[in-house]
Amino acid sequence: MEFRLALAGNPNCGKTTLFNAVTGSAQYVGNWPGVTVEKKEGRFSKGGMDITLVDLPGIYSLSPYTPEEIVSRKYLTEECPDLIINIVDATNLERNLYLTTQLAELGRPMIIALNMIDRLKKRGKEIDIKRLEDELGIPVCPISAAKEAGIEDLLHRSIHILHDVAHSENEKIEKGFFKNRAEELHDELHRIHDGLNETEDVYFPIVKSFYEWEINSAIEGIEGVICDNPKAKNNLRFSAVKLFEDDFITKDTLKLDKNSQNLVEEILKSVPENENIDRQMMIADSRYKFICRIVNDVESQKKGFEETISDKIDKLLTHRVLAIPMFFLIIFAIFGITFGSFGSMLTDLVDKLINQDFAGFLREALLSVNTKPWAVSLLCDGMLAGVGAVVSFLPQIALLFFFLSILEDSGYMSRAAFIMDGPLRKVGLTGRSFMPMLMGFGCTVPAVLGTRILENERDKKLTVFLIPFMSCSAKMPVYALFISAFFEENKPLIIFTIYVLGILLGILSGFILKKTVLKGEESTFVMELPEYSLPTLKNLFIHVWERLKDFLLKAGTVLLAASVVIWFLQSFDTSLHMTDNPQTSILAAIGILIAPVFAPLGFGNWQSSVALLSGIVAKETVVSTFGILFSAADEATRVLAVQGLFSSPLAAFSFIVFVLLYTPCIAAVAAIHKELGGAKWTVLSILWQIAIAWLVSFLVFNIGGLIL
Amino acid sequence: MGDIITVLIVIAAVAALAVGIIYGFKHKGGCKCGCDSCSQKSKCHK
Numbered sequence: 001m002e003f004r005l006a007l008a009g010n011p012n013c014g015k016t017t018l019f020n021a022v023t024g025s026a027q028y029v030g031n032w033p034g035v036t037v038e039k040k041e042g043r044f045s046k047g048g049m050d051i052t053l054v055d056l057p058g059i060y061s062l063s064p065y066t067p068e069e070i071v072s073r074k075y076l077t078e079e080c081p082d083l084i085i086n087i088v089d090a091t092n093l094e095r096n097l098y099l100t101t102q103l104a105e106l107g108r109p110m111i112i113a114l115n116m117i118d119r120l121k122k123r124g125k126e127i128d129i130k131r132l133e134d135e136l137g138i139p140v141c142p143i144s145a146a147k148e149a150g151i152e153d154l155l156h157r158s159i160h161i162l163h164d165v166a167h168s169e170n171e172k173i174e175k176g177f178f179k180n181r182a183e184e185l186h187d188e189l190h191r192i193h194d195g196l197n198e199t200e201d202v203y204f205p206i207v208k209s210f211y212e213w214e215i216n217s218a219i220e221g222i223e224g225v226i227c228d229n230p231k232a233k234n235n236l237r238f239s240a241v242k243l244f245e246d247d248f249i250t251k252d253t254l255k256l257d258k259n260s261q262n263l264v265e266e267i268l269k270s271v272p273e274n275e276n277i278d279r280q281m282m283i284a285d286s287r288y289k290f291i292c293r294i295v296n297d298v299e300s301q302k303k304g305f306e307e308t309i310s311d312k313i314d315k316l317l318t319h320r321v322l323a324i325p326m327f328f329l330i331i332f333a334i335f336g337i338t339f340g341s342f343g344s345m346l347t348d349l350v351d352k353l354i355n356q357d358f359a360g361f362l363r364e365a366l367l368s369v370n371t372k373p374w375a376v377s378l379l380c381d382g383m384l385a386g387v388g389a390v391v392s393f394l395p396q397i398a399l400l401f402f403f404l405s406i407l408e409d410s411g412y413m414s415r416a417a418f419i420m421d422g423p424l425r426k427v428g429l430t431g432r433s434f435m436p437m438l439m440g441f442g443c444t445v446p447a448v449l450g451t452r453i454l455e456n457e458r459d460k461k462l463t464v465f466l467i468p469f470m471s472c473s474a475k476m477p478v479y480a481l482f483i484s485a486f487f488e489e490n491k492p493l494i495i496f497t498i499y500v501l502g503i504l505l506g507i508l509s510g511f512i513l514k515k516t517v518l519k520g521e522e523s524t525f526v527m528e529l530p531e532y533s534l535p536t537l538k539n540l541f542i543h544v545w546e547r548l549k550d551f552l553l554k555a556g557t558v559l560l561a562a563s564v565v566i567w568f569l570q571s572f573d574t575s576l577h578m579t580d581n582p583q584t585s586i587l588a589a590i591g592i593l594i595a596p597v598f599a600p601l602g603f604g605n606w607q608s609s610v611a612l613l614s615g616i617v618a619k620e621t622v623v624s625t626f627g628i629l630f631s632a633a634d635e636a637t638r639v640l641a642v643q644g645l646f647s648s649p650l651a652a653f654s655f656i657v658f659v660l661l662y663t664p665c666i667a668a669v670a671a672i673h674k675e676l677g678g679a680k681w682t683v684l685s686i687l688w689q690i691a692i693a694w695l696v697s698f699l700v701f702n703i704g705g706l707i708l
Numbered sequence: 709m710g711d712i713i714t715v716l717i718v719i720a721a722v723a724a725l726a727v728g729i730i731y732g733f734k735h736k737g738g739c740k741c742g743c744d745s746c747s748q749k750s751k752c753h754k
Contacts, residue, residue: 366713369709369710369713370709370710371713371714371717372714375713375714375717375718378718378721379717379720383721557724557727557731557732558728558731559728560724560727561726561727561729561732563724564721564724564725564728565725617732666732667732
């Protein structure tokens with residue numbers, strides 16, 4: 001038998017951690033709200049059942065205000081999972097139970113996974129599980145998803161419920177009186193009217209305790225009106241409550257006829273009005289009263305109130321004055337380790353192994369068996385030099401992502417968004433946009449796709465414009481090569497400057513766009529700061545491995561192909577004859593054509609021009625191109641060659657700035673096109689990037705020349 | 709021997725070119741189907 005289980009809960013309550021623990025998947029888990037934007041599916045077998053587990057985006061309610069809420073609500077109401085596992089954060093019981101009350105009204109079988117129970121105990125609090133179960137009438141399983149504790153019991157009880165569901169439905173089919181829930185309710189409502197209300201409820205009985213008598217009667221009345229509506233059959237109570245709230249999506253879905261609309265209006269008129277609050281507020285108010293009563297009954301404080309460790313850390317890291325300097329200090333420290341002597345030592349080691357020892361051995365071996373010299377050149381100076389030039393930076397990329405993952409898993413990234421809310425507000429954005437921007441430090445493609453968490457269309461466009469300014473990991477090999485060649489003494493400082501420059505220019509660029517093409521209302525930003533937690537090694541490994549896997553995959557496919565093309569363009573002249581002189585090659589012809597554009601920026605040589613051109617395929621290709629152009633497999637040779645190309649460190653810095661700011665790679669442009677939804681905006685975004693890159697590099701080179 | 713290796717290198721280069729182009733097109737900004745499972749690192753649900 002096959003069943004579908006849905007994981008539903010508030011943002012950052014541990015859904016994806018539980019999903020990974022149950023399915024054995026390696027989905028991205030972050031200690032910040034909004035990690036899951038789309039639903040994800042995983043499969044596993046348990047108790048003879050094939051189960052599909054669906055990880056839904058985190059939501060605070062089933063009101064359709066954000067894209068996450070729309071995705072989750074659509075799935076829960078339309079796909080009707082066989083069982084809902086509602087993950088409730090035990091440390092935030094009151095807020096989490098709000099969603100529980102809505103899920104209970106969907107009328108689907110449900111179990112509560114009370115997560116982070118270990119943290120609750122640390123805070124000196126306790127929850128009476130048995131009493132919570134009795135009060136809600138819903139099974140409750142205490143778990144700690146991060147420590148994988150209590151998960152077996154949760155699955156065991158879930159399987160038990162699924163068995164019951166399968167058994168009762170089979171029984172109904174066998175006895176020939178299978179009815180769907182709406183039909184059962186229809187019958188039940190008739191029995192209520194006839195005074196024969198003796199049958200058991202088909203949904204959780206507790207849902208009738210949420211509201212005052214008048215509201216409850218009105219909702220039941222609406223249920224009676226819509227129970228024949230096919231769109232309301234699977235979630236009658238939920239639809240009735242939503243109609244009570246005047247929910248536009250439900251109205252649109254049900255498409256009630258005039259008569260039914262009038263009946264609903266009549267029922268709603270019977271509800272005593274409160275001039276201070278609308279009906280939606282009445283429902284929320286009733287729910288919270290119900291939740292407060294339950295929380296008071298089940299939660300107890302064993303120790304007196306103590307400031308948590310998170311509170312203490314936050315006093316420093318989110319301090320009004322110190323927060324931003326602390327943020328930059330942390331980032332600077334990460335760059336110090338990644339690009340300092342430790343990171344460089346690892347890179348040198350890999351470089352020696354691949355680009356010196358292996359490449360040297362391969363060249364000698366191939367020539368000794370009389371392989372054609374041009375074929376050896378294609379393999380060693382083209383493919384190997386191109387890919388090897390980039391792969392040697394693998395340890396530094398791994399280190400950078402290791403530290404960024406620690407920041408993310410520990411909960412600091414949420415603080416970073418909170419801290420950056422102030423500066424971002426100045427450009428008309430909120431801290432919510434900082435999350436996709438931070439993802440942009442990894443790769444622009446998922447970061448741009450991640451902007452769909454932003455409800456406001458203007459915010460989304462503005463954030464998509466800003467993301468390419470964040471220095472993605474593909475640009476790192478370029479920086480690493482150039483700082484080795486020109487800034488050996490100040491490696492971390494230069495890298496730090498580049499990253500900060502990207503952020504500042506992104507914000508400045510947002511400010512200009514806000515005042516010109518993207519005018520509009522500012523949106524509000526409410527964000528939950530998760531508790532600090534120690535990152536697990538498993539999660540860190542998943543994060544770093546995902547990034548390295550992408551990097552290696554790109555090196556073995558796109559970069560390898562680009563290396564072959566660049567080798568060909570560099571080894572043949574315009575008459576398609578092989579040439580030993582790079583100056584007469586096709587590549588040189590292309591480079592010479594576009595080099596004058598870059599001359600005012602300090603790097604008017606054709607080699608830099610073609611390297612930048614090839615960087616549009618993938619940013620790492622800039623380094624590959626230098627590797628192939630100078631037949632330089634090892635880093636030392638590449639460094640010497642690059643030193644010979646640029647007249648001064650200032651010209652080299654101007655080049656780095658241009659690489660940081662110019663058009664992102666093809667994949668990123670495609671993602672931008674997809675999210676901005678139009679060629680006009682995509683072209684505008686590309687032109688904007690190129691213009692900013694040229695202008696800033698020009699200013700860096702020329703103003704820098706006056707000062708230095 | 710040298711000729712065989714030469715041919716193999718050429719085949720490898722052509723294959724690398726083809727794989728690179730196919731991979732590049734397949735991963736230009738997420739899935740072609742638009743379900744976004746690529747960026748979410750999950751199974752395509754379409």
